[in-house]
Amino acid sequence: MDDLPDILPARPLFPAGQKKQLPPEERRIPMKQWGVHFTLTLLGFAVAIAVNRWVKQTANVVIKTYTVAGFPLTFNTLYRLIIGGLLLFYAVSGLFSYSDPERRNKFTSRAPFRLVMGLVLAVWDILGTKLLLLPQPFFPGPAKILEPFLMEANFIWENILYSLRLFAAGFTLGVILGIGTGILIGWFPKVYYWFYPLLKMTGVIPAVAWMPFALTLFPTPFSAAVFLIVICGWFSIASLTAQGIQSTPKALFEVARTLGAKTPYLVFRVAIPQAMPEIFTGIANANGFAFTTLVMAEMMGQPGGLGYYINLSKVWSAYYKVFAAILVMAILFSLIMKIIGLVRARVLRWQKGWVKE
């Protein structure tokens, strides 16, 4: 999972027409070392596959065969398919990186990590499934975790969609409200005077604290959960937006006014663009809170969602399903972070050098 995106991908911006900078000479990876790293990368995954395929299953584990699109599949085969896919992916991207010094550097720097990842999977496989040495049912093997995707893919998918819908509704509303009120607070001193203290006080309260209140106030559990996510986005984004607006250098407003700008231009074309870095910091913060709140809300009384799925599975002691849901969350939330990071890098491409956190 080494290529899961960081929260905010920090990436140098290269001015148009300027050549990409190569790492300093001494830090570039020579070709021979690349070969070693390439082998290491593939070795880890190969070991994981081999262990799964050839180490004998001594423990008494029922391995059910499912039929997917006409093919018989056990969780072990699915597991090997996925690891095989990873192996293929890295083989191709590794070969692809060979000719480009910068990509080669990037590829090789992560190679030891990938080796260890493969080995850890192999050991986990042996302890968790093959020999059943880990306490069950709390720690299933890595292959077993994939079984829910064979058993009840549709049900998982429904829950993913539920979570996504909840997140999309709550987060978009939170961002819109947050930026909107942030602008008002940042621009009008009166609004700041009356509302900023309120914002500061309520901002420190974890959104889930409003849960009982939300559940009674809102007609459906869905709207109650949306409310909670909106709240946690709102405060963080609003206060940072307000700060960003207020930090606009007076000189920039003066420049704009001598160019003939009136108030709308000053707000929308000077203050807001200038506040964008802060706004995105607010959005990134809010994002983290929103995931927490989302899962909490789902675990405490939603008719669907990944949190709900976890709760349901826990009741049946189906911990491999809990792990499956966690895996989905890891991928899903990382993807969302990645998308926000990309939007941010695009919007803030005017900033000098690196996109700052």
Next chain:
Amino acid sequence: MNKESSASSDGILKIEEVNRTYYDDDGHRVEALQKINLSVRRGEFLSIIGSSGCGKTTLLRLIAGLDQPESGRLTLNGKPITGPDPQRGYVFQQGGLFPWLTVEKNIAAGLKARGVYRQNKDLVAYFIQLVGLQDFAKSYPHQISGGMAQRVAIARALINNPDVLLLDEPMGALDSFTRADLQDKLLELHRENKTTMLLVTHDVDEAIYLSDRIVIMTPRPGRISEILEVNLPHPRHRGGTEFLHLRRRILEKLHLASAMPPPEYTI
């Protein structure tokens, strides 16, 4: 030449008996400007020179309408100045480009701010060309040099076709080569657009090289001590006898006027 024509149409910009006082942190009065009288002719290139703190920026801000005088009158084309207006373009001491806009969009900002961008799109390309930044149209301010940034700031102010262009030490932070380059550019722009230019500078040579008239100011209180005509044909030769003679006169005035050790002047 330029001079005769400008002398006939007297006083596009009039400053009469203007005072501006500030109070510093300890509550002491600072007479930033005292009894300023100045009449700027249409189409002329006027420089204001004086040591630091003599009120040059204050005067320019009053003309721009970014600040109000305590007493006195400022008029442009007979109309009192009450606030900022695109007919009085302002190039700030630090350029003040919008960092989130490309060179091209910075230059277009004035058109957008006035809501006339659609009708005047072609102007943007014209002004980019005029200041010689075709290759940098899509660059962001942090990607261009200080000299380029100042050219962008000048083009951005000029695109509104102002009656007066106010320049607050636009070349203060530049090395001497870039500076000489930009000075010639300014002269060229002045010749082509016939815009009235008001340039604040620390640099005596720059003032003589560019101006039709030079206003010498002295600090504490900020006053105009003398206004000199520069009757030299363009292009001016920085090593010429008349040039050097004028230079010595101005330096003497500046030293005499401020009872302080002579400030440093860049050559």
